[in-house]
Amino acid sequence: MASFSKPLSAWWPEPLRLVLFLVGVLAFVGLNAAYLVWVERKGAGRFQRRPGPTEAGWAGLLQPIADAIKLMTKQLIVPAGADSTLFRLAPLLMMSPALMSLAVIPFGESLAARSINVGLLMIFAFGSINVMAIMLGGWSSRNKYAIISAARVVSQNVAYEIPMLLVVITMIMVTGTMNLNEIVAQQAGAFWNWNLFKVWINPLMPVTFLVFYICMLAETNRAPFDMAEAESELVAGAYTEYAGMGFGVFFMAEYANILLGCALATVLFLGGWQSPIGILPGVFWFLVKMYFLIFTVVWIRWTFPRTQFYGLLNLSWKILIPVSLVALILSSAMMKLLRA
Amino acid sequence: MKRSLIELATGFNSLLVGMRVTIRQFFRPTVTVHYPHEALKMPKRFRGHIELVRDPKTGKAICYACKLCERACPSDCIAVEGAKLEGAKKKSVTQYVLDFTKCSLCGSCVEACRDNAIRFSREYNLAGTNKEDYIMDLFKRLENERLEAERTEAPAGAPASPPAGAPGAGAPAKTVEPGQEVK
DSSP states (O other): OHHHHHHHHHHTHHHHHHHHHHHHHHHHHHHHHHHHHHHHHHHHHHHTTSOOOOSSSGGGTTHHHHHHHHHHHSOOOOOTTSOHHHHHHHHHHHHHHHHHHGGGOOSBTTBOSOOOTTHHHHHHHHHTHHHHHHHHHHHHTTOHHHHHHHHHHHHHHHHHHHHHHHHHHHHHHHHOOOOHHHHHHTTOSSGGGSGGGOTTTOTTHHHHHHHHHHHHHHHTTOTTSOTTTOTTTSSSGGGTTOOHHHHHHHHHHHHHHHHHHHHHHHHHHSOTTOOSSSOSOHHHHHHHHHHHHHHHHHHHHTTSOOOOHHHHHHIIIIIIHHHHHHHHHHHHHHHHHHHO | OHHHHHHHHHHHHHHHHHHHHHHHHHTSOOOOOOTTTOOOOOOTTOOOSEEEOBOTTTSSBOOOOOOHHHHHOTTOOEEEEEEOOTTOSSOEEEEEEEETTTOOOOOHHHHHOSSOOEEEOOOOOOOOSSGGGGEEEHHHHHHHHHHHHHHHHSOTTSOOOOOTTSTTOSSOTTOOOTTSOOO
């Protein structure tokens, strides 16, 4: 037995870890995707001085379950002439990167499925697949309008990936690592040690956070940049031909991506699981910060009207990219001057 | 350069102002009426379909079937029948059929009535599955109202006669008093 224990402990936690990660992340994402829809609808209601869903369960808490049952009972229609393989693949392709990326997010000091050294790189590598998924969804449904919408999404996401990556490069330069757990560890202490407030490294740090947040909204196709779906002007944009749970998966993926984006913003700028006042476990603080950002996403959606497409691209190319470039150059110059 | 920076700053500021406005609304009480559970009380001068007025002394309709309203109606949607009861000085109404499908709520009948025997009801929960629901006998409606009131006053456990579902109930089956809870 004793001779067995060492190799056993060496290899069996790996599958266990994998299973725990799969179950944990699937449950977390599923629950969040379902209940963020509830939060969104409740929030929308409150912002418009109405109560939101109230009928299904207490305060409408059973509404997501009712919605899910409704979506699952609907027929999955693949339009005639559509590329049925790609058509079915697109929602999964949209959902899986978000699930994969959550593997490297540190929810607590030791609560990350994998603490790999290139965590940040991995998230953005997988994040780029999203565009492709929407593109494929529009392309494979053999619908002119869906393809046009998908093309808009591609130009939007390409435009917003640039400032986002510039911001991330700034952050990598400032922190000197791509390991998310280390990035959080560097922000230990009171809240002025969060990257958001580290103005002595780069006076544009809060602006950098804003750029990141705006790009996150645009990358996840959220209002006011929700050109992909634009349900009030297009039918459902690139998802026009999707019925039932096919659409449901896209919908869940949208919330999973918001979750991921807000988690990443928390890790990069708001000190992740670091407690600002030194009490309560890190997971709690992580979730508080993340859900505050998610609430802000909802808040923004019900405050601002959808931008025009030109305005959208102008914002990226004329404002966000120059600003993030200035932040990048400024922080590199300051690092060179201050550390040399 | 300077102008665009100023524009950027003021633009961003206006976004924050907008967000402040919405978050204030967020914490204020809701203003919606939860319609199936509660309903707005209709204002005093709301023009629903007409109804007969009860004489508070006798508890019966004031109307004595003079048919002025019938004549005043431009859409020809009122048909009144009356009969002289034994021992009574005046006739009293026995049938007051309002064809609400033709009525345009002009109010000529209410104006024409000399004794204020008809008035606008505050009924707005009008929904039916067939046209016949809207050819209502207002006299029967008044009688049913009286029976209903008697039934609710009667001690519990008394055999209840079918209320609104009775034949010729007049108004559509699911009518309720405004402001009252609808089940």
